[in-house]
Structures are given as C-alpha cells and as structure tokens.
Amino acid sequence: MPLAPRVHRSPDCDRSATNAKVTEIALALMGVVEVDHGVFSETASWDQTATPCVLGRDAITAHLLNKVPPQSISIDQVVCHGKAGTVSGRLTRDGIGTMVFCHVIRFTDSSCRQVGQAVSFEHRDAA
Incomplete structure (x- = not known):
C-alpha cells in the first residue's frame, strides 16, 4: 500500500465547514482520502x-x-460560493514531477450535500 502523501494547506485558505468539505472531496478525487459515496448524486459526472467522463455515483466510486x-500536495486556494467550490494548487507525481491542479466541485443545490459535477485537471508546471 502506498504511503499517504504529504498535504500542505496554505495558511491563507479559509477553514470554514464548506471549504473543508470541498477540500475533502478534492482530496478524495486525488486518491488521498475516502469519502462517503453518498456525497455524489446518483447522476453525478466527473470530467478529468x-x-x-465518468458518469454516475457507482462509476465514480x-x-x-x-x-x-x-x-x-500543496493546496494554495480553496474558494466556495453558492453551490460551487474550487480547490487548486500543486502536486508531485512519481515519474512525472510537479503539476498544477484544480478541482471544480458543483453541488446539486446550495446546501452542498451532494456533488452533481466535478471537473478536474492536472497540468505540468512550467515553473
């Protein structure tokens, strides 16, 4: 079993409950933590x-x-507003090097109980 990655969160990141939830979902999308699969709606989609595109709760799970x-992982920014949130920063993958990442999490409604759509990207860092 691989070791858990080092995760650094910028001290500038707001630690509100919604930001913590969006961060946990983003970490799950990166394979770092597990989340209750009910956090994804039955018809959720995940673009990477x-x-x-991965369609449906069972397929995402x-x-x-x-x-x-x-x-x-270095989380530089977490932003939530209404029924959407983003988590972005840099990560290092074995054999690939440093990459920038961003996860956009769109909830089904403003209660932020279930994810309706996630859009994720990783791109080689030019720095």
Whole structure:
C-alpha cells in the first residue's frame, strides 16, 4: 500500500465547514482520502484531464478505488460560493514531477450535500 502523501494547506485558505468539505472531496478525487459515496448524486459526472467522463455515483466510486495518490500536495486556494467550490494548487507525481491542479466541485443545490459535477485537471508546471 502506498504511503499517504504529504498535504500542505496554505495558511491563507479559509477553514470554514464548506471549504473543508470541498477540500475533502478534492482530496478524495486525488486518491488521498475516502469519502462517503453518498456525497455524489446518483447522476453525478466527473470530467478529468485526458480521461473519458465518468458518469454516475457507482462509476465514480469504482474509479476512485483505482486512483493513485500523488507523493505530495500543496493546496494554495480553496474558494466556495453558492453551490460551487474550487480547490487548486500543486502536486508531485512519481515519474512525472510537479503539476498544477484544480478541482471544480458543483453541488446539486446550495446546501452542498451532494456533488452533481466535478471537473478536474492536472497540468505540468512550467515553473
């Protein structure tokens, strides 16, 4: 079993309950933590860089089982407003190096109980 990655959160990130929830979901999408699968609506979708869209709670749950976590994650920004949130920063993957990432989480309503859509990207860091 791989070691859990080092996760660094910028001290500038707001630690509100909604931001904490969005951060936990983003970490789950990166294979770092597990979340209750009920957090995804039955018809949720997940778009990722260079990967076909994953449709439905069961498909997302199955996809998460095979997610390989990065070696380290630095969360630079977490922003939530209404029924959407984003988590962005940098991560390091073995054999690939440092990449920027962003997860956009759209909830089904402003209560932020269930994810209706997630859009994720990772891109080689030019820095």
